[in-house]
Amino acid sequence: MAESHIDAVAGAAWDGGVAPFATNTKKLGMWLFLLSDSLTFSTAILAYAYVRLSSSNWPRPFEFSPAVINATFLTFILLSSSLTMVLAVAAAHRDEVRKAVIYILLTAVGGILFVVLHLMEWFRLFAEGVTPWSNHYVVNGQPGDPLFGGTFFGLTGLHMLHVSIGVIYLCIISYGFGRRKFNADHVEVSGLYWHFVDLVWMFIFPMVYLMSVSLKG
Amino acid sequence: MSAHAGSIHHSEAPKGWIRHYIFSLDHKIIGTQYILLGLSAVTIGVILSLIVRLHLVWPNLHIWGFANGIVSPEDYLRVITMHGTLMVFFVLTTVPQSGFGNYFLPIQIGAPDMAFPTINMLSFWTTFLALIVLLASAFVPGGATISGWTSYAPLSAVGEIAGPGLGLGQTLWVVSIALFCGGSLMSAINFLGTTIDLRTKGLSLMRMPLTVWGWFITACLALLAFGVLLAACILLLLDRLAQTSFFIPADLSVSGVVLHHAGGSPLLWQHLFWFFGHPEVYIAILPAMGIISHVLSTFSRKPVFGYKAMVYSLTAIGFLSFTVWGHHMFISGMNPYSALAFSILTLVIGVPSAIKTFNWLGTLWGGRIHFTAAMLFAIGFVSLFVTGGLSGIFLAQPALDLYLHDTSYVIGHFHLIMGVAAIFAMFAASYYWFPKMFGHMMNETLGKIHFWFTFIGVYCIFMPMHYLGYVGEARRYASTESVNYMIALHPVNMFISFSAFVTMSAQLLFYFNFFWSIKHGKPAERNPWHGTTLEWSVSTPVPHDNFAGDYPTVYRGPYEYSVPGAADDFIPQHLAPEQVAKAG
Numbered sequence: 001m002a003e004s005h006i007d008a009v010a011g012a013a014w015d016g017g018v019a020p021f022a023t024n025t026k027k028l029g030m031w032l033f034l035l036s037d038s039l040t041f042s043t044a045i046l047a048y049a050y051v052r053l054s055s056s057n058w059p060r061p062f063e064f065s066p067a068v069i070n071a072t073f074l075t076f077i078l079l080s081s082s083l084t085m086v087l088a089v090a091a092a093h094r095d096e097v098r099k100a101v102i103y104i105l106l107t108a109v110g111g112i113l114f115v116v117l118h119l120m121e122w123f124r125l126f127a128e129g130v131t132p133w134s135n136h137y138v139v140n141g142q143p144g145d146p147l148f149g150g151t152f153f154g155l156t157g158l159h160m161l162h163v164s165i166g167v168i169y170l171c172i173i174s175y176g177f178g179r180r181k182f183n184a185d186h187v188e189v190s191g192l193y194w195h196f197v198d199l200v201w202m203f204i205f206p207m208v209y210l211m212s213v214s215l216k217g
Numbered sequence: 218m219s220a221h222a223g224s225i226h227h228s229e230a231p232k233g234w235i236r237h238y239i240f241s242l243d244h245k246i247i248g249t250q251y252i253l254l255g256l257s258a259v260t261i262g263v264i265l266s267l268i269v270r271l272h273l274v275w276p277n278l279h280i281w282g283f284a285n286g287i288v289s290p291e292d293y294l295r296v297i298t299m300h301g302t303l304m305v306f307f308v309l310t311t312v313p314q315s316g317f318g319n320y321f322l323p324i325q326i327g328a329p330d331m332a333f334p335t336i337n338m339l340s341f342w343t344t345f346l347a348l349i350v351l352l353a354s355a356f357v358p359g360g361a362t363i364s365g366w367t368s369y370a371p372l373s374a375v376g377e378i379a380g381p382g383l384g385l386g387q388t389l390w391v392v393s394i395a396l397f398c399g400g401s402l403m404s405a406i407n408f409l410g411t412t413i414d415l416r417t418k419g420l421s422l423m424r425m426p427l428t429v430w431g432w433f434i435t436a437c438l439a440l441l442a443f444g445v446l447l448a449a450c451i452l453l454l455l456d457r458l459a460q461t462s463f464f465i466p467a468d469l470s471v472s473g474v475v476l477h478h479a480g481g482s483p484l485l486w487q488h489l490f491w492f493f494g495h496p497e498v499y500i501a502i503l504p505a506m507g508i509i510s511h512v513l514s515t516f517s518r519k520p521v522f523g524y525k526a527m528v529y530s531l532t533a534i535g536f537l538s539f540t541v542w543g544h545h546m547f548i549s550g551m552n553p554y555s556a557l558a559f560s561i562l563t564l565v566i567g568v569p570s571a572i573k574t575f576n577w578l579g580t581l582w583g584g585r586i587h588f589t590a591a592m593l594f595a596i597g598f599v600s601l602f603v604t605g606g607l608s609g610i611f612l613a614q615p616a617l618d619l620y621l622h623d624t625s626y627v628i629g630h631f632h633l634i635m636g637v638a639a640i641f642a643m644f645a646a647s648y649y650w651f652p653k654m655f656g657h658m659m660n661e662t663l664g665k666i667h668f669w670f671t672f673i674g675v676y677c678i679f680m681p682m683h684y685l686g687y688v689g690e691a692r693r694y695a696s697t698e699s700v701n702y703m704i705a706l707h708p709v710n711m712f713i714s715f716s717a718f719v720t721m722s723a724q725l726l727f728y729f730n731f732f733w734s735i736k737h738g739k740p741a742e743r744n745p746w747h748g749t750t751l752e753w754s755v756s757t758p759v760p761h762d763n764f765a766g767d768y769p770t771v772y773r774g775p776y777e778y779s780v781p782g783a784a785d786d787f788i789p790q791h792l793a794p795e796q797v798a799k800a801g
Contacts, residue, residue, distance in 0.1 A: 016326075016420035016421055021414075029406050032405075037444060038444075040444040054482060055480050
């Protein structure tokens with residue numbers, strides 16, 4: 001039986017019977033999820049850019065203190081939690097269960113700290129009169145664009161939701177890994193998610209904080 | 218199992234009835250659940266379109282379920298909104314991909330199950346919940362929403378002040394679609410992971426059946442499109458529940474009240490919605506194209522003409538689908554240069570589409586054609602695809618679209634190419650795969666009668682709509698008699714309505730055939746159509762893990778029909794070269 005001309009096209013990795021990316025399917029699934037999630041965040045960021053660019057009265061109210069200091073501290077916490085996550089994955093691959101569980105839990109604590117401090121900042125803004133539907137700022141003699149609060153709370157809220165889900169996810173992983181129900185791959189996959197959430201913050205920090213810093217003075 | 222790199226740890230079939238049929242992890246049960254969900258949704262959707270056609274020709278007809286039996290203009294809008302939402306999301310998106318795809322993708326690539334069975338179950342139940350939330354919106358105070366399946370802002374964003382159904386009904390609509398996005402994303406991840414990692418030995422990409430290619434490219438589209446719609450739904454929910462104004466402009470006056478919103482843009486919703494919405498059209502039709510190629514090849518007893526060109530054109534259509542969303546917005550106000558770019562890109566889609574059409578004809582050409590019910594529906598699909606595609610070329614021109622936008626012309630166009638064509642693929646798939654799914658054959662004679670009524674019927678329904686739209690019958694008008702020039706069109710509408718009644722009645726043949734044949738159809742052999750792909754190599758009913766641990770090796774491409782020198786006119790993919798019987 002003559003082989004058809006379409007047979008010898010793909011390289012061996014794609015010929016079937018092997019995973020072409022030489023990785024487990026869970027990790028591939030997480031990468032695919034992160035791809036779609038990055039589009040969800042991109043859409044929210046794009047909407048922010050769209051309404052901000054078409055606005056003539058977009059407020060830029062943030063001062064160095066407390067807003068930027070707060071946000072920088074939040075960034076520091078999140079970056080540190082990424083570091084502990086890296087250590088957790090490394091420990092898991094070396095099969096140092098206790099160490100890995102401690103590092104995962106430290107990462108989760110970083111996440112909780114981030115959410116708590118971020119919420120405190122939210123409430124500080126609420127107290128100041130910045131809400132998703134209005135604010136007290138005056139720009140070019142007009143009231144500040146109400147979407148300032150909408151985009152701020154929308155973007156940071158979507159991100160905070162991801163961090164909170166990540167904390168729950170990490171707790172489940174640390175419990176399962178500690179009881180040997182999960183293996184190092186599970187830890188690594190949860191690490192992918194955590195680093196992604198971290199990465200998203202690296203976009204949100206400049207876009208909603210630094211770009212809203214007051215220009216006066 | 219050793220041949221498998223995937224991380225599936227295989228298990229015995231679950232014992233309990235609930236684990237087996239309700240919260241099942243088996244892709245075949247989940248696929249069947251999706252198909253039944255789609256069948257329920259399509260039944261409601263068709264009943265709603267029946268109300269539309271009744272109301273358009275007999276506006277004073279008493280219809281059960283409406284206040285005083287009269288369909289008010291708002292009720293009419295509710296009906297078309299529900300019809301569109303059910304059909305687009307819960308039928309066209311769900312059945313060809315998540316239904317038939319779930320059932321046959323793992324079998325066709327020689328895998329025991331999907332890559333993530335639990336996520337598969339979750340995606341079905343999320344979709345189910347989405348359907349329940351959508352249906353529930355019809356029973357809340359104010360009723361279902363009236364904003365159409367596209368939910369254009371600001372109507373959909375400002376709340377109940379804008380009219381009935383725009384309160385809780387609209388909120389539930391958005392929640393339902395957001396849930397649906399979640400279910401579809403999970404499903405897409407599963408399809409991609411499965412196709413990439415779980416192909417059996419020898420099943421290289423260019424040996425995959427075109428059905429698998431269709432599902433694979435569709436999953437790519439779903440992965441990229443539904444994430445965007447999810448974000449858009451979140452923003453719309455914020456507008457509705459947190460009083461933000463993403464989609465509400467300043468000083469908007471609704472029902473005589475100036476709203477305290479500012480800064481938003483209704484156009485933003487259109488951009489986000491159609492960035493999802495246009496790929497969505499292809500999410501509905503690409504699996505259909507795969508199924509049609511598969512069926513045409515089987516019943517022509519010929520290889521698919523230009524297999525590689527079919528793969529590349531599928532990919533090209535998938536890619537281009539992300540670049541053309543602006544053609545839905547020509548009249549929304551757009552820089553003419555943008556309109557030109559969107560128009561040209563839209564016309565470019567005609568090229569891969571034409572490649573597919575000619576390859577389907579090339580597959581038929583000189584074949585020994587078996588006119589089974591499945592084959593008739595497949596040929597019907599090609600016909601509908603050409604007809605609906607041609608009117609698309611007109612609509613892609615901004616100058617013509619300015620005139621034809623929001624008329625019946627558009628209704629006729631997208632029903633033929635997206636709605637009915639995809640439905641034809643579902644019918645073809647049902648008649649074709651029924652023997653493998655249920656172990657019995659569907660009745661062919663009933664199937665053929667069903668085909669002719671449906672095929673002629675849909676042309677009688679949707680062709681005159683092109684004419685109506687061309688003379689100016691507006692879309693979404695509850696009455697065709699409120700405008701003078703439209704009164705003259707009444708006979709045409711009458712013709713459409715009667716065609717619709719006959720065509721809908723003919724679908725009862727399919728329901729009967731389907732459910733009757735599950736128990737009483739002629740018992741099916743393992744490979745009744747003499748197909749070549751792996752689903753025909755497994756026993757019927759398909760065992761719990763598809764191959765009972767004995768995974769096949771694939772030796773050749775998927776469509777080796779009528780190979781010269783071979784004894785049979787088909788050579789299954791899994792047959793080792795030395796097992797192939799020589800002629801003579």
